[in-house]
Amino acid sequence: MENFTPYSALAGGALIGISCALLLFFNGRIAGISGIMNGAFSAPKNDRAWRLLFLAGLVVGGLFLQGLLPGFNTPRQGYPLALLGIGGFLVGFGARLANGCVSGHGVCGIARLSIRSIAATLTFIATGMITVYVIRHLLELAA
Amino acid sequence: MKTHLIALLSGILFGAGLALAHMVDPNKVQNFLDVTGHWDPSLLFVMIGALSVAMIAFKFILKRPAPLWATSFHLPQKTSIDPKLIAGAAIFGIGWGMSGYCPGPSVTGLSLFSSESVIMILTIYLGFFACHRLLDRP
Numbered sequence: 001m002e003n004f005t006p007y008s009a010l011a012g013g014a015l016i017g018i019s020c021a022l023l024l025f026f027n028g029r030i031a032g033i034s035g036i037m038n039g040a041f042s043a044p045k046n047d048r049a050w051r052l053l054f055l056a057g058l059v060v061g062g063l064f065l066q067g068l069l070p071g072f073n074t075p076r077q078g079y080p081l082a083l084l085g086i087g088g089f090l091v092g093f094g095a096r097l098a099n100g101c102v103s104g105h106g107v108c109g110i111a112r113l114s115i116r117s118i119a120a121t122l123t124f125i126a127t128g129m130i131t132v133y134v135i136r137h138l139l140e141l142a143a
Numbered sequence: 144m145k146t147h148l149i150a151l152l153s154g155i156l157f158g159a160g161l162a163l164a165h166m167v168d169p170n171k172v173q174n175f176l177d178v179t180g181h182w183d184p185s186l187l188f189v190m191i192g193a194l195s196v197a198m199i200a201f202k203f204i205l206k207r208p209a210p211l212w213a214t215s216f217h218l219p220q221k222t223s224i225d226p227k228l229i230a231g232a233a234i235f236g237i238g239w240g241m242s243g244y245c246p247g248p249s250v251t252g253l254s255l256f257s258s259e260s261v262i263m264i265l266t267i268y269l270g271f272f273a274c275h276r277l278l279d280r281p
Contacts, residue, residue, distance in 0.1 A: 003174065003183055003185075004183055004184060005165060006184075006185065008163050008164055008165060008185075009165070009185040009187075009188035009192065010188050010189075010191065011163055011164070011192065012159075012161065012162070012164025012165070012166065012189055012192065013188060013191060013193040013194075013196075014192040014193070014196050015156050015157070015159055015160030016156070016157055016160035016164075016192070016196075017192060017193040017195065017196025017197040018156055018160075018196055018200075019156035019157040020153075020157075020193070020200075020201075021196060021201065022149060022152065022153045022156070023149065024200075024201060024204050025204045025210060026149040026210060026212045026213070027146045027210055027212060027213050028213040028214075028215060028216040028217055029150075029217055030219070031153060033157075033245075033247040033250070034246045037250070037267065037271070038271050042275075050147050050150035051150070053147050053150045054154035054157075055154060055250055056151065056154060057152065057153065057154020057155040057156075057157065058154045058155075058157055058158035058161070058247065058250040058251045059158060059251060059253045059254050060151075060158060060254075061154065061155040061157060061158025061159035061162065061251065061254075062158045062159070062161065062167060062252070062253070062254025062255065063254040064155065064159055065158075065159045065162035065163055065254075066162065066254055066255065072162070072163075072165075073162055073168055074255070075252070075255040075256065075257035075260075076168065076243075079169070079243075081262070083241045083242060084241075084242050084244075084259055084262050084263065084266075086238070086241060087238040087239070087240075087241030087242025087244070087266075088242055088244070088249070088262060088264075088267050089266045089267075089270040089273070090234050090235065090238025090241065090270060091235055091238035091239055091244065091245060091246065091249075091267055091270060092238075092266065092268060092269060092270020092271045092272075092273075093234055093235075093238075093271070093274045094230075094231045094232065094233070094234030094235025094237070094238055094270070095231070095235050095267075095271075096270065096271050096274035096275065096278075097227055097228075097235075098228050098229075098230075098234075099219065099221070099228070100219075101245050101246050101247075102239075102245040102246075103245075103246070105232070106190065107190070107194065107197055108197065109219070110194055110198075111194055111201045112201055112218070114219070114222070115222070116219075116221060116223065116224055116228055119228065120229075120231075120232040121232075123233050124235045124236030124239060125176070125236065126236065127232075127234075127235075127236030127237050127240065128176045128236040128237070128240040129176045129177075130236075130237075130240070131176070131236065131239075131240025132176040132240040133177070133178075133179055135240070135241060136173075136180060137179060142173075
């Protein structure tokens with residue numbers, strides 16, 4: 001084990017849980033980020049503004065923490081561009097096909113005890129683990 | 144108007160949570176997925192933190208006939224495990240492992256002025272577009 005940070009992980013997770021609860025309690029919406037991103041430009045016009053505000057909030061929240069704890073997170077540099085770009089494409093494609101990502105299925109779906117979301121979460125964690133094994137240990141494409 | 148404010152506030156809390164949990168660091172995510180390497184179980188603790196709050200809150204919220212400021216809950220209607228779900232999740236996981244990013248941290252990563260964030264957001268939208276073209280074909 002390396003760089004294990006259980007307390008900030010639990011606290012950050014709790015903030016994410018509160019965020020999901022707020023959105024559901026007041027607005028009746030699921031905080032599934034791929035769905036919110038997708039609909040930000042393609043949903044009916046009157047259904048777009050809240051999505052853009054949520055996405056803006058994601059950046060503002062990050063800026064807020066960066067201001068509070070400067071240097072707490074630093075951007076990664078020098079990562080192979082092909083892995084990033086192809087990875088991003090597959091993340092987008094897969095999230096649409098599965099109707100959700102880590103936030104929608106992994107947090108909100110499991111919190112509703114949805115069998116679909118539990119199956120999706122176990123699947124993407126498994127293929128994610130295999131992929132990291134392949135790129136780090138078999139092909140040694142990334143450190 | 145007030146529902147817009149909730150969306151913004153909810154986004155801010157989510158983004159701050161991702162940053163506090165170091166989930167905006169793609170190495171952190173890949174180290175979680177790297178079970179045969181120097182495994183870092185932190186992401187598991189993010190899930191535990193998020194789920195313990197959301198599970199209890201959702202239980203009470205979904206007992207209500209409607210949300211406080213909207214007419215109805217917008218919940219996913221599908222309940223069955225179909226091939227599209229599993230194929231999509233499998234493809235998503237491959238991309239997640241390759242890049243170290245899922246959609247939330249890709250957006251919150253903009254707060255670090257990370258060029259990787261910009262590439263992720265653009266390619267995620269390309270993926271959305273490709274999936275729509277494939278699925279919406281007559």
